[in-house]
Amino acid sequence: MFELDETQRSLEQAVRAWCEKNLAPTVPALEKGETLPFDLLKTLGRDLGIAQMLVAEAERRLARLRSGEANAGAAGEADTREGRGLGGDPMLSSVLLKEISRVSPGVALTLISTLGCAMAIVAQGSAGAIERYAIPVLSFDKVGAWALTEPGAGSDAFGGMRATAAVHEDRIVLSGQKTFISNAPFADVFVVYARVILDDGPGPVRGVVVERGTPGLETGPPLRKMGMHDAPTGEVFLQDCAVPRENLLGSVVREPSARGGAALETLNLERAVMPAMCLGIIERCVEESVRYAKVREQFGRPIAEFQAIAFKLARMALSLENARNLVFKLAWAQREGKLDARLASLAKLYCAEEAVRVALEAIQIHGGAGYMAELPLEKLARDAKMFEIGGGTNEIQLQTIARSLLG
Numbered sequence: 001m002f003e004l005d006e007t008q009r010s011l012e013q014a015v016r017a018w019c020e021k022n023l024a025p026t027v028p029a030l031e032k033g034e035t036l037p038f039d040l041l042k043t044l045g046r047d048l049g050i051a052q053m054l055v056a057e058a059e060r061r062l063a064r065l066r067s068g069e070a071n072a073g074a075a076g077e078a079d080t081r082e083g084r085g086l087g088g089d090p091m092l093s094s095v096l097l098k099e100i101s102r103v104s105p106g107v108a109l110t111l112i113s114t115l116g117c118a119m120a121i122v123a124q125g126s127a128g129a130i131e132r133y134a135i136p137v138l139s140f141d142k143v144g145a146w147a148l149t150e151p152g153a154g155s156d157a158f159g160g161m162r163a164t165a166a167v168h169e170d171r172i173v174l175s176g177q178k179t180f181i182s183n184a185p186f187a188d189v190f191v192v193y194a195r196v197i198l199d200d201g202p203g204p205v206r207g208v209v210v211e212r213g214t215p216g217l218e219t220g221p222p223l224r225k226m227g228m229h230d231a232p233t234g235e236v237f238l239q240d241c242a243v244p245r246e247n248l249l250g251s252v253v254r255e256p257s258a259r260g261g262a263a264l265e266t267l268n269l270e271r272a273v274m275p276a277m278c279l280g281i282i283e284r285c286v287e288e289s290v291r292y293a294k295v296r297e298q299f300g301r302p303i304a305e306f307q308a309i310a311f312k313l314a315r316m317a318l319s320l321e322n323a324r325n326l327v328f329k330l331a332w333a334q335r336e337g338k339l340d341a342r343l344a345s346l347a348k349l350y351c352a353e354e355a356v357r358v359a360l361e362a363i364q365i366h367g368g369a370g371y372m373a374e375l376p377l378e379k380l381a382r383d384a385k386m387f388e389i390g391g392g393t394n395e396i397q398l399q400t401i402a403r404s405l406l407g
C-alpha cells in the first residue's frame, strides 16, 4: 500500500523527465507572466497520454448516460463512479500533480482548475454538455475554470452566495460576481455556482456551464498576487447571462439537508488532490536541502554537521513521510469510494501547513542563496502559502475535522 506500483512508478519517471525538459526552463517566463501555462499543459496532456485517459473516462460516462444506466444529476447528486483519478487510479493523479508541483505548483493549480471544471460537468452534466464542453477541456483544446468564491462569500461559499440562476423553461439566466477564480482571465468554459431561483423562491446551489463569448459574461485581467504567478487568477462578472437549460448541472430539486450538495463533492475532490501538490513541494525542498547541507561548508565543515541543521533535516524528513502516507491513504480512500470530508480536510490541513514550514526551513538551510529567485525555494514557499487558503482555509479544515469528532 505504501509503495508505488510499476505503472505509478513509470508515470512518476515520465512526468519528472518531461517537467525537467519542458517545464523547468519555462518557469522564469511563466513567473514573469511572459507566457501562459495552457499550451504547455496541452503538450503535457498529449505527450504523456493524459488527455487520452481523461477523455476515455468521460466517454465511459457518456456511454452509461446513453444506455440510460446513469440517472444523471438526480436530486443534484454527482455520479462519482468516474472521476476517481487517471485511468481509474487516484494514485496516478497524485503522482502527476506531485511531479508537476516539484517544479511549478502554479502549473499544477492551473491543471486541477481546468480539470475540476470538466470533471464537474462529467459527474453531473447531460450527454450534450459532456460532449460539447467537458471533452474539449479534457483534451486540453479548451481551458476550464471552476467558480464558486464571491467577494462576499469565501469560507461561507454556500451560505453567503449572492449569484443567482433564474430557471426558465428553455434557459437559465445568471447574475452575480465571482472572484479569485483560477484560469478565469483566459478560460473558455466556466462552471459557475449560483443559487437557483424557482417560481416559489430560492432553491439549491447548482453549477451552470457558461462559455466565453456568451453575452453577459465578462472576466477581469489577471490579479497580482504573492505566489502562483504561473496560474492566472481573476474575476468573473455575470449580468443577465442566458445559457441553454441543459447547461444546468444536476436538478433543481431542493436538498433536504446539505447546503452544498454536489458542489461540495467537487470541493472535497479539490481538497483531496491538493495534498499531492504539497507533497511535491515538500519532497523537492527536502532533496534540495539535504544536497546543499552536505556540500555547503562554513567554519571548515559541511553545515550538515551542525546539529541545528541536521535536526531541521530530520524534522523535514518526518513531514515528508507523514505527507506521503496521507497522500497514499487519500488515494486508497478515493479508489474504494471511501473519501469523506474529514479525511480530505485532515490531509489538506497537514500537507499545506508542512509545505509552508518545510519550504521556509529549506530557505533557512540555504541562507542567502535560499532567498534568491535563482533557486526554486523562494517560489515554492510563496506558492505553498496558497494551499493554506485556496480550496478552504486551514481554519475551515479544522472546523470540518472538529465537527466530525463532535458531531
Ligand SMILES: Cc1cc2nc3c(=O)[nH]c(=O)nc-3n(C[C@H](O)[C@H](O)[C@H](O)COP(=O)(O)OP(=O)(O)OC[C@H]3O[C@@H](n4cnc5c(N)ncnc54)[C@H](O)[C@@H]3O)c2cc1C
Residues within 6 Å of the ligand: 113, 146, 147, 148, 149, 153, 154, 155, 156, 179, 180, 181, 182, 183, 228, 233, 386, 389, 390, 391, 392, 393, 394, 395, 396, 399
Ligand atoms: C490563488 C488562489 C486561487 C483560487 N482559485 C479559486 C478557484 O479556482 N475557484 C474558486 O471558487 N475559488 C478559488 N479561490 C478562492 C479560495 O477558495 C478562497 O479564497 C478561500 O475559500 C477563502 O475565502 P476568502 O478568501 O473569502 O476568505 P474569508 O472566508 O473571508 O476568510 C478570511 C479569514 O477568516 C477565517 N474564517 C472564515 N470563517 C471562519 C470560521 N467560521 N471560523 C474561523 N475562521 C474563519 C478564514 O480562515 C481566514 O483566515 C482561490 C484562492 C486563491 C488564493
